[in-house]
Amino acid sequence: MFTSIFLAINVALAANLPRSDCHDHEQHRRLPGNWYHECDHPVHNLFKRGAPGDGINYAEVGSPSWSSAFPTSTPDTSQLPQAWVDALNDAVSSGKIPNIPESTSTSDRSPVYPDGFDPDGSEVCSSSYQCRIPEDIWDAPTGTLGIGFDDGPLPPTPRLVTFLQSQNQSATHFMIGSNILSNPNQFNAAYNIGGDIAVHTYTHPYMTTLTNIQVVAELGWTMEIIHNSTGGRVPRFWRPPYGDSDNRVRAIAAEVFGLECIMWNRDTDDWSMESGGTTMRAISRKMKKWLTGPKTPGLIILEHELTTDMVQAFINAYPFMKSNGWNTTSVARLVGDGRPYQNSNNDDSTVTADGILVAATPSATSSITG
Ligand SMILES: [Zn+2]
Incomplete structure (x- = not known):
């Protein structure tokens, strides 16, 4: 009798599992920590984990088999994994993606919508016009930066991460997928010291100008290359290039891929240093004003790792962040309660030979502020 009850329970459990290979690994759930992909995690079918028995092995970052797995430029929307296309179609047909037309991008960097669609209105809510979608993150908690x-990743990245490491300072890198493909060593430099990797699209377009399926391609391939280069971690956060998003783009990121959007509330304009739009001194003046100003809301400062000058502007400002009492933390950990990834409860965890994530210490995530 006990045997038949046991079998019945097992059959019932198996019926609830989305993939049979999950069942093989159920026993590991008793160990400390979590699988990168829990069996019932919604991203399970979008980004397949690599583990013994799954038939997937992650190629070494930078190797020919790794490189050949990703697009070299703008992704071809007719060559997407079917699971991504199905997830978009499901989200559209269930009414989760607002029917907002694509914008056209103009030379003054303000996307334009067809008549009848107000970029500042609640239906479109374009972040290029500083309309804040309530679910997006613009501010940090009081006292935090x-x-x-x-x-990135780019040639200046190692200089930046060497400095971060010397200060025991965590940071988020909003990475461009095609830059990861071109700069695998710089990617490893950021990731291996514990940098949190987030999504900044594959080829850096104005996202509101893209069709739904193009949005899926830009986000999906960036997540895929991060997933396959970090032992299976699925990023939790993204940031739109030029800060250009709206309710349609936000919904695709959230509903198809589970991504949350991190914007910013201070802009150094460091990206314009090369063209003479700003200078090291001007950035330094801005930083001192912000860092000696009110602690509410906390600061999310837009900075880039495009050039060594931009990296140096951050290094110059860093002592003032500390001397003015700011709690400086990787923005993804700060706003994500210590979880920069969707499928890992503790990014300080290590992976065993069985592909199991083991927590370093129970309090590891909450103790990281540096
Ligand atoms: Zn950018």
Whole structure:
């Protein structure tokens, strides 16, 4: 009798599992920590984990088999994994993606919508017009400063991460997928010291100008290359290039991929240093004003790792962040309660030979502020 009850329970459990290979690994759930992909995690079918028995092995970052797995430029929307296309179609047909037309991008960097669609209105809510979608993150908690850098990995990245490591300072890198493909060593430099990797699209377009399926391609391939280069971690956060998003783009990121959007509330304009739009001194003046100003809301400062000068502007400002009493933390950990990834409860965890994530210490995530 006990045997038949046991079998019945097992059959019932198996019926609830989305993939049979999950069942093989159920026993490991008793160990400390979590799988990168829990069996019932919604991203399970979008980004397949690599583990013994799954038939997937992650190629070494930078190797020919790794490189050949990703697009070299703008992703072809007719060559997407079917699971991504199905997830978009499901989200559209269930009414989760607002029917807002694409914008057209103009030379003054303000996307334009067809007549009848107000970029400032609640239906469109374009972040290029500073309309704040309530679910997006623009501010940090009081007294905190979220550290993050856009557009890497690039040749200046190692200089930045060497400094971060010397200060025991965590940071988020909003990475461009095609830059990861071109700069695997710089990617490893950021990731291996514990940098949090987030999504900044594959080829850095104005996202509101893209069709739904193009949005899926830009986000999906960036997540895929991060997933396959970090032992299976699925990023939790993204940042739109030029800060250009709206309710349609936000919904695709959230509903198809589970991504949350981190914007910013202070802009150094460091990206314009090369063209003479700003200078090291001007950035320094801005930083001192912000860092000696009110602690509410906390700061999320837009910075880039495009050039060594931009990295140096951050290094110059860093002592003032500390001397003015700011709690400086990787922005993804800061706003994500210590969880920069969707499928890992503790990014300080290590992976065993069985592909199991083991927590370093129970309090590891909450104790990281540096
Ligand atoms: Zn960017």
